[in-house]
Amino acid sequence: MKCPSRIAIDASAARMGGGASRTLELAVTLGELAPQHEYLFVLSPRLAERLTIVPPRSRLVVVPPAFASVAGRLAWQHLLLPSTMARAQADWILSPFNTLPLGPGLRRRTRRAVIVSNIGPFAPEIVGVMRGYQAARNRVLRTITLQSLSAADHVFLLSRTAQELLGSVLQDKPVTYLPMAPPSPRIMNEAEAVELPDALISAPFFVCAGDFFPYKGFEDAVRAVGLLRRSGRAPRLIVCGNPMDASYARSLQDLARREAPGGVVLLKGITQPQALALMRHSVATVMSSRAENTSRVPVEAMALGSPLLSADIPNARASAGDAALYYPPGDHERLAGLMRTVLESPDVSPEMSARGAARLSDLDWMSATRTLLEALDLL
Numbered sequence: 482m483k484c485p486s487r488i489a490i491d492a493s494a495a496r497m498g499g500g501a502s503r504t505l506e507l508a509v510t511l512g513e514l515a516p517q518h519e520y521l522f523v524l525s526p527r528l529a530e531r532l533t534i535v536p537p538r539s540r541l542v543v544v545p546p547a548f549a550s551v552a553g554r555l556a557w558q559h560l561l562l563p564s565t566m567a568r569a570q571a572d573w574i575l576s577p578f579n580t581l582p583l584g585p586g587l588r589r590r591t592r593r594a595v596i597v598s599n600i601g602p603f604a605p606e607i608v609g610v611m612r613g614y615q616a617a618r619n620r621v622l623r624t625i626t627l628q629s630l631s632a633a634d635h636v637f638l639l640s641r642t643a644q645e646l647l648g649s650v651l652q653d654k655p656v657t658y659l660p661m662a663p664p665s666p667r668i669m670n671e672a673e674a675v676e677l678p679d680a681l682i683s684a685p686f687f688v689c690a691g692d693f694f695p696y697k698g699f700e701d702a703v704r705a706v707g708l709l710r711r712s713g714r715a716p717r718l719i720v721c722g723n724p725m726d727a728s729y730a731r732s733l734q735d736l737a738r739r740e741a742p743g744g745v746v747l748l749k750g751i752t753q754p755q756a757l758a759l760m761r762h763s764v765a766t767v768m769s770s771r772a773e774n775t776s777r778v779p780v781e782a783m784a785l786g787s788p789l790l791s792a793d794i795p796n797a798r799a800s801a802g803d804a805a806l807y808y809p810p811g812d813h814e815r816l817a818g819l820m821r822t823v824l825e826s827p828d829v830s831p832e833m834s835a836r837g838a839a840r841l842s843d844l845d846w847m848s849a850t851r852t853l854l855e856a857l858d859l860l
Contacts, residue, residue, distance in 0.1 A: 489521040489571040494578040496525045502753045510850035512536035559584040581629040594635040603646040606772035610695035639775040657856040663784035665846040672757035686717040688763040693730045698769035704813035707740030721748040760787045765823045783837030804836035
């Protein structure tokens, strides 16, 4: 066991969705693997209320309400937070979400590590479909990410795609790839205990999960289900996520009314256990993204035994291998064919579930945190 260090974790950018879930899991796994260290968790007020399990030597710093807006939080993170971390005498600062505190005040000896969890500011498939506020936010995130990579002593990536997009920026910095770990036993148990309304799950359904952005490609699944329903089958589609791009969310609702009336349910604000419960009960999980950093969805589906139907993009192949059925992104007719196969062929689902279990056999729920601690010589 390594000697105790002081580790500051700047998760101030996480408020909901996958970022919040990753922060909660990180806190639990740090306590399991390296309880000897002192931890300072920097959190949004919403996430601070949910963080109930932390390592024994932990304290929280919460973003002040006066800085609750995105612009306010960024100003606080870069102008005021460094001094707080200096007073805490942090040996390491870890940012799980692209951006390190960059303002003055940090001690010279403090080392910095950043996880590039969002490749959106660098992926043409994502940059090209962002509009308005989301496009402006993406440009700001790109600038701060590049500055954070320049300042970092160690960089963590989630995919080879990230390496391809950022290779010229990383130069000779130490880089470690983090595996996408399956959900913890606690989360899996919570998912199993979720009681879903009969009206929601009484008929066969497919599920998509992810925040509503144009690059997520949920329209593929909507059109595919519509095609099946017009051909005499009656599956439904449940899309769960937060409507981060309001215009895209509205267009998706309009498309659902036209293409699959009564056949699509859009759910927002649900918890990770609820989303996993939907995957568990579904005919299959659909990942329709046009571009993606390594996503949690394939690993979650495989952990639950839910057959995975995925757009054929590199990171999906890297995550799922032969444990998924693939279709060309945007080809809803091919996706509908895969859906029909899973619905009508009784042997397909058990075979895919077995392949998914085999794919995850070398991982456990602490794999990512263990890799991170080993890379920073903290384990």
